[in-house]
Amino acid sequence: MPYWNPEIETMDQKGLRQIQNEKLVKIVKYVYDCSPFYKKRFDEFGVKPEDIKSIDDIGKLPFTFKKDLRDTYPTGMFCVPDKEIVRFHASSGTTGKPTVVGYTQNDLDAWAESLARGMTSINLGTDDKIQVSYGYGLFTGGLGIHYGSEKIGAATLPISSGNTERQITLMKDLDVTAICCTPSYFSYLIEAADHMGCSIKDQTKLRVGVFGAEPWSESLRKRIEERSGIKAYDVFGTSELSGPLFTECTEQKGMHIWADLFLFEILDPETNEPVKDGEVGEMVVTTLAKEALPLIRYRVGDLASVETAVCPCGRTHPRLMRLKGRSDDMIIVRGLNVFPGQVEYVLVKFPEVSSHFMIVIDRVGELDSMTVQVELIDMASDKLDDYYKLKSKIEHELQSILNLHAEVEFVSRGTIPRSEGKAKRVTDNRKYQD
Ligand code: ADP
Numbered sequence: 001m002p003y004w005n006p007e008i009e010t011m012d013q014k015g016l017r018q019i020q021n022e023k024l025v026k027i028v029k030y031v032y033d034c035s036p037f038y039k040k041r042f043d044e045f046g047v048k049p050e051d052i053k054s055i056d057d058i059g060k061l062p063f064t065f066k067k068d069l070r071d072t073y074p075t076g077m078f079c080v081p082d083k084e085i086v087r088f089h090a091s092s093g094t095t096g097k098p099t100v101v102g103y104t105q106n107d108l109d110a111w112a113e114s115l116a117r118g119m120t121s122i123n124l125g126t127d128d129k130i131q132v133s134y135g136y137g138l139f140t141g142g143l144g145i146h147y148g149s150e151k152i153g154a155a156t157l158p159i160s161s162g163n164t165e166r167q168i169t170l171m172k173d174l175d176v177t178a179i180c181c182t183p184s185y186f187s188y189l190i191e192a193a194d195h196m197g198c199s200i201k202d203q204t205k206l207r208v209g210v211f212g213a214e215p216w217s218e219s220l221r222k223r224i225e226e227r228s229g230i231k232a233y234d235v236f237g238t239s240e241l242s243g244p245l246f247t248e249c250t251e252q253k254g255m256h257i258w259a260d261l262f263l264f265e266i267l268d269p270e271t272n273e274p275v276k277d278g279e280v281g282e283m284v285v286t287t288l289a290k291e292a293l294p295l296i297r298y299r300v301g302d303l304a305s306v307e308t309a310v311c312p313c314g315r316t317h318p319r320l321m322r323l324k325g326r327s328d329d330m331i332i333v334r335g336l337n338v339f340p341g342q343v344e345y346v347l348v349k350f351p352e353v354s355s356h357f358m359i360v361i362d363r364v365g366e367l368d369s370m371t372v373q374v375e376l377i378d379m380a381s382d383k384l385d386d387y388y389k390l391k392s393k394i395e396h397e398l399q400s401i402l403n404l405h406a407e408v409e410f411v412s413r414g415t416i417p418r419s420e421g422k423a424k425r426v427t428d429n430r431k432y433q434d
């Protein structure tokens with residue numbers, strides 16, 4: 001079983017805790033001394049750095065929010081002078097005004113280290129050719145994975161997203177073994193390759209995919225693995241914490257959160273108390289080693305669960321289980337909470353439809369209506385009756401997961417916009433009506 005940094009990755013949990021205690025005390029003092037923002041926030045909250053003696057005191061610290069980053073736009077929360085910054089990125093702005101993040105050289109090194117550990121844990125290394133099909137540029141996906149890939153000595157193909165035919169041609173011609181992109185883009189690549197008469201499964205050397213930046217389900221993983229013959233791994237990150245950071249290991253039992261770099265809390269969003277191990281709550285993260293933009297108890301806005309038992313791979317660090325969605329991804333339809341991931345989970349069970357879909361919410365009179373547009377792919381039948389049967393089967397499954405009726409509408413292949421990055425899953429027409 002290969003490790004990138006065996007001493008840290010397999011350190012006993014007591015030792016890890018010790019490291020966290022020391023780093024937390026240090027980072028709290030650091031932000032208080034270096035950032036007027038944090039000094040003010042701590043003072044208002046009535047907490048002094050000396051009050052924090054170990055990670056057991058974390059609850060004494062105030063939270064930080066995405067709004068704080070926006071209010072202090074662009075660099076008001078940075079803890080180092082400009083001359084120490086060596087890179088900027090900006091969030092993709094999925095949920096509002098983009099936020100700017102900055103890195104010192106040590107920050108970039110720690111980021112690449114985090115990914116080097118993860119990539120090694122899925123058996124990637126010097127023998128691999130890694131196609132980085134996340135967007136390069138201000139989005140952290142491309143460059144983030146790029147430096148991780150170079151660090152482990154893999155041959156890195158910085159193709160970025162888009163230009164789909166070229167992606168497939170180069171994958172084939174260069175004998176690429178691993179690809180990193182969003183799961184929705186890879187689903188599209190499988191489809192586009194088929195159109196070009198190239199089977200990723202039979203005609204390429206691709207064996208590993210590192211997919212993330214958006215929520216996806218176990219059933220989509222299964223479908224991707226079956227259709228492309230690769231092992232599909234989850235990767236999580238967010239620009240505020242650096243970018244893509246944590247991947248699953250070959251056990252596929254959650255993404256290892258490197259505890260020497262980050263302290264995760266999973267809190268009940270109502271009470272702000274920690275939930276039990278393995279229970280879903282809101283992810284709150286404290287960076288333990290970042291210099292340019294450390295974050296204290298940052299409310300990422302994602303709903304997640306963490307398991308702390310040692311992984312069968314031997315790594316002792318906690319595991320972030322598959323994300324349920326971000327709290328602001330949730331749509332409320334007739335008073336019920338709906339996550340696009342639930343819809344994906346249902347659709348992928350039906351081989352007759354593609355994994356591309358669009359949820360359309362309308363308001364008819366006083367009532368919300370939800371339609372799920374899906375594309376038919378493997379429907380051999382020409383009997384109208386079979387289409388109705390399939391439609392009502394899917395509607396029935398959706399009803400049992402969502403507890404509400406959603407109308408399924410079949411649309412022609414290629415109608416749902418394909419995304420090269422994060423997929424857009426919802427069209428909410430309600431906000432335009434009074
Ligand atoms: P933005 O917040 O503007 O979309 P980011 O690119 O930083 O910018 O997005 C990070 C967010 O993407 C995370 O907070 C999470 O909601 C989502 N995300 C990233 N990776 C995953 C993943 N593997 N599973 C589910 N959601 C993910």
Ligand code: ZN
Pocket residue numbers: 249250251256311312313314315
């Ligand atoms: Zn593991």
